Amino acid sequence: MWKQVQKSRKTLLWCVALFTVSMVILVNVTSKCSLRANLTWMKYQIFGKQRLTTEMTIKIHENMTIITAFWDLGSFRKGNGSLEYSAIDYMDWSSVFQRMVNPLVVYTDCLNFKMIMEKYRESFPNKTKVIIIERRKFWSFQIVNNISSVFEQPDYPNFYPNTVLPEYSACQHTKFAVVADALKRDIFRTEFYAWLDIGYFRDIVCDEHYFRLNPPPYIDKGRLCMTKINEFSSNISMESIFKENEVWVGGGMLVATKNIFLKFEKLYKRSVEFFLNLKIMNSDQQIIYGLYSKAGRKHLKPDVELQLFSPVDSQRVGTDNVWFYLGYLCREYV
Known part of the structure; x- marks a missing residue:
């Protein structure tokens, strides 16, 4: 015994x-x-995952449609260190979309990613549209050679991947073309729309709670909502913004009405063409900073203004990362 x-x-x-x-x-x-x-x-692996209610799976009761995209650029270096991102990382991060109850539109040129997203969204078949499309259908990928010619200039500074990989720069510009395309298709009719980077909620891929994204509090329907990362400098030159990789706002999440998004896409495209003619280029964040800089306003005369959100607003959210502030401000468990 x-x-x-x-x-x-x-x-x-x-x-x-x-x-x-x-x-x-x-x-x-x-x-x-x-x-x-x-x-x-x-x-959840042992005992079974949380079940959705019938209301969540059937009704489109949210007032904001989420739009995102994935373009397979292979592996690329990120930042000054040895950090690299690959398609596997984005596929992993995209798992958060299986627990987001908003209507979702996804653009991609990768068949594997399309199938993965359809699997993740199998609980929301009537609230999901995955579009597989050739990237060069969008104006932003049609200017890759123009972007490359800027980056190939002698002594043009290298910021990985912003000013090193032309396809990455084009990818950042494409978010505005993608949103405009989705709105013209009129797939889901909601009052508000949001662009959301695939990896935006990478820090909560293991959170099993379902959630929705709402418009931010006190939203101004006449403006485009973004996250403020750094203070705006009124004296900075457009060239410095691009060549020193300066950041004012983050481009990971954008929120606006249909009309504002469509107006901004035209303004943004015009801005990209303007800066290409000046032989300067970077990511969408530098385009937007340059657009609203003192000189940018003089030349481009923006007809859409921004509404900025940041931790200084004293609204507590579920992250300390300023880059993701707007998304967590909009996030609500259901």
């Missing part, structure tokens, strides 16, 4: 040790999930 008890205790200790080691490995392998999130993930 005593031997059997000792044997059971030994087996239990081995199981506890194995579980502990497994959890340590799991936490260290992926930095995107906290220990609590990993335990939650394991619980």
